[in-house]
Amino acid sequence: MTTVDQIAGPNRRFEGTKVARWALKRIAGAVFVLWAVATLSFFVIRLIPGDPVDALLGGADSNATEQMRQQAREAYGLDRPLPVQYLAYLDKLLHGDLGQSYQLKQSVTEILSDHLASTLTLAVLALALAWILALGLALWSARGGWGTAALSSILEIVSAAVPHFWLGTLLIVLFSVQLRWLPATSGGSGAAGLVLPVLTLAIPLAGFLGQVMRESMADAMQSPFALSARARGESETGVSLRHALRHAALPGIGLSGWAFGSLTSGAVVVETVFARPGLGRSLLQAVLVRDVPVVLGVVLVVAAVYIIVTLLSDLADRVVDPRLRAT
Known part of the structure; x- marks a missing residue:
């Protein structure tokens, strides 16, 4: 048997x-x-x-x-x-040798290790905030009527189109110069110095993620499993949070690898605007003086981080969506 x-x-x-x-x-x-x-x-x-x-x-x-x-x-x-x-x-x-900086006469590995944590912290916090903003917009749009959906779409398009340097300058003028709530530069200013750089990176990314999540959320709310949940007496809040939200998150998870790469490239501008030490600022300075080993080292490290994040997003996709496990 x-x-x-x-x-x-x-x-x-x-x-x-x-x-x-x-x-x-x-x-x-x-x-x-x-x-x-x-x-x-x-x-x-x-x-x-x-x-x-x-x-x-x-x-x-x-x-x-x-x-x-x-x-x-x-x-x-x-x-x-x-x-x-x-x-x-x-x-x-x-052999694991990235060479020595032409300008600083220091090992490139040491330079990268000094600045990598700062850039990764900025990128991870910005990605988390962008996810929160995008999911919030998607839920708000799904629960509202056509007017809410139209306003949500406008907010997403505007935020996605805002350049980092312009947004960073605007936030400095508003919160540092006018209101004096937050420091204009983030070097040595602790957690308060992270607020404006994180917002500068997160807001445009939230616009991109919000567009795909809102459409996915709207489709999920009209799908057969959502109708079945309503027939069992599930409230609209329960349908959106327990059933539709997971499907709305799938496109965002798939885009997280690209998003993290976008954040690391945006860090070049943001770290310069806010005088924040990091890989982006080091890359810009190295390019200006043609410090070849530093440029190559930063680009390789950023590529390696991007590959790792893309792999993690693929794994998360397979965990959230069982259909992908069959491929």
Whole structure:
């Protein structure tokens, strides 16, 4: 007689094979993306006008002699052909060496470790706030009439279109200059200094997430499972919170990887506006002086974080939506 364990055994092995295949695809994709980012960044940074030797010798106004410049090129391998420099760079990456900053004369790994936590804190808080605002708009729109839905749509479009630098400047003028509630800069100002940078990053992102969540929420509220819940005596609040909200969150979960990448790129502007130390500000300064190792290190770290967050969002999608587990 066939037992339950005999039937379930092959199914469990099949599920394990699917999970392993899915994991291998993600790992292979992550390795390829990191290689592509490293390669593209290595060659693109060379297109920026200027000589990286200037960063080594203290800037374009250092009055260094041609002999000193040549010695610097030889010391850092900048006199070798570009393909040779590229292969040497990949070899260092495989050994976990991101190089040394031309300008700061400090290990790039140390520089990144000093600023990574600050940028990640800013991005995580902004993503959480954007989710709260987007879900709030979706629930408010679903519970209201056509007027509420129209107003919600306008708010989402306007917030999504607002540039970070303009919004950050506006918040500084309002809350720091006029009301004097919050500090204008976030460097060394504690939790209060995080409020305006987080709002600056979260509000435009909430507009993007709110648009997809509102449409998904509206469809879920008219779906057969929502009608069935109402027939069982479920209130509108119960239908929206217990049933429709999970379906409305699915598009947002799928977009969270892209959203986090958007936040890290927006951090370049926000950290500059609010004089906040972080990867974004370090990247901008490194590009201006052609500090190649720092630029490449920041880009690689941001790409790695983006890959990890995308993987986590894929896992969350599979947990929330059982249909994806069959793929």
